[in-house]
Amino acid sequence: MLNKYARAFFTRVLTPFAAFLLRRGVSPDAVTLIGTAGVVAGALVFFPRGEFFWGTITITLFVFSDLVDGNMARQAGISSRWGAFLDSTLDRVADAAIFGGLALWYAGSGDDNALCAVAIFCLASGQVVSYTKARGESIGLPVAVNGLVERAERLVISLVAAGLSGLQTFGAPSWLGVLLPVALWAVAAGSLVTLIQRVVTVRREAAEADAAAAAAEGGAA
Ligand SMILES: CCCCCCCC/C=C\CCCCCCCC(=O)OC[C@H](COP(=O)(O)O[C@@H]1[C@H](O)[C@H](OP(=O)(O)O)[C@@H](O)[C@H](O)[C@H]1O)OC(=O)CCCCCCC/C=C\CCCCCCCC
Ligand SMILES: Nc1ccn([C@@H]2O[C@H](COP(=O)(O)O)[C@@H](O)[C@H]2O)c(=O)n1
Numbered sequence: 001m002l003n004k005y006a007r008a009f010f011t012r013v014l015t016p017f018a019a020f021l022l023r024r025g026v027s028p029d030a031v032t033l034i035g036t037a038g039v040v041a042g043a044l045v046f047f048p049r050g051e052f053f054w055g056t057i058t059i060t061l062f063v064f065s066d067l068v069d070g071n072m073a074r075q076a077g078i079s080s081r082w083g084a085f086l087d088s089t090l091d092r093v094a095d096a097a098i099f100g101g102l103a104l105w106y107a108g109s110g111d112d113n114a115l116c117a118v119a120i121f122c123l124a125s126g127q128v129v130s131y132t133k134a135r136g137e138s139i140g141l142p143v144a145v146n147g148l149v150e151r152a153e154r155l156v157i158s159l160v161a162a163g164l165s166g167l168q169t170f171g172a173p174s175w176l177g178v179l180l181p182v183a184l185w186a187v188a189a190g191s192l193v194t195l196i197q198r199v200v201t202v203r204r205e206a207a208e209a210d211a212a213a214a215a216a217e218g219g220a221a
């Protein structure tokens, strides 16, 4: 949903910055790599120590590079298969660091095995949700479904909750601490629903494609 409705807005906002980087000779690949490195560092330095505010601020600063790199490539007319591969592959790395960082917190000083397991579920299910689309498309299916919780939703829900929860460090009320657990459960449940939506779609599309191929073979024989 965010991908559908918010992307156009962020494209307008980020286009001048993307143009500025191109003028300075920065490549889209460099933005992809530096953005991912920033997200990974923010997630793995701050989250395992429970420093959710600074972790979220750092990640947020760098995660928008994922919208800037493609914008730069399109403006410069240099969108490439390699760029698409690099972008998607490093998205998986960034997501693993974010939910991995949260899992490390709950496994350590956060001391909550159940939430550690939920964070690991968010990490794994997010990767599988993305894989369903990549694999479906690689076998020639349209995978004409995005589902309830795409990557943008996973990130916004988790990061808004982590950022607000981190405000407790500055004296904000302690009830804010409940937001992160609620967000993780919501992302876990939403990812499961999304996974089912995508698997059902791929199963239907695969059956239709196989039936069409069999009919074409029968006609030719
Ligand atoms: C007082 C302060 C308190 C704390 C402050 C913290 C505030 C910050 C909180 C949140 C900010 C979150 C920002 C998250 C931005 C996410 C941007 C992003 O990277 O989106 C990526 C997404 C997908 O891009 P791709 O096409 O490159 O990726 C594809 C995708 O990954 C597919 O995965 P799948 O969906 O299938 O699982 C893969 O299949 C595919 O391979 C891959 O290529 O881009 C978009 O979706 C575009 C839309 C982005 C919309 C961002 C909306 C941000 C909205 C609000 C943020 C501000 C909220 C402020 C809250 C303040 C709270 C006090
Ligand atoms: N280094 C890169 C990164 C991206 N691309 C192209 O942009 C598409 C992704 O667009 P986003 O707005 O989601 O970043 C991707 O599929 C590539 O076509 C690129 O060429 N090089």
Ligand SMILES: [Mg+2]
Pocket: 065, 066, 067, 068, 069, 070, 087
């Ligand atoms: Mg990108």
Ligand SMILES: [Mg+2]
Pocket: 066, 087, 088, 091
């Ligand atoms: Mg991306």
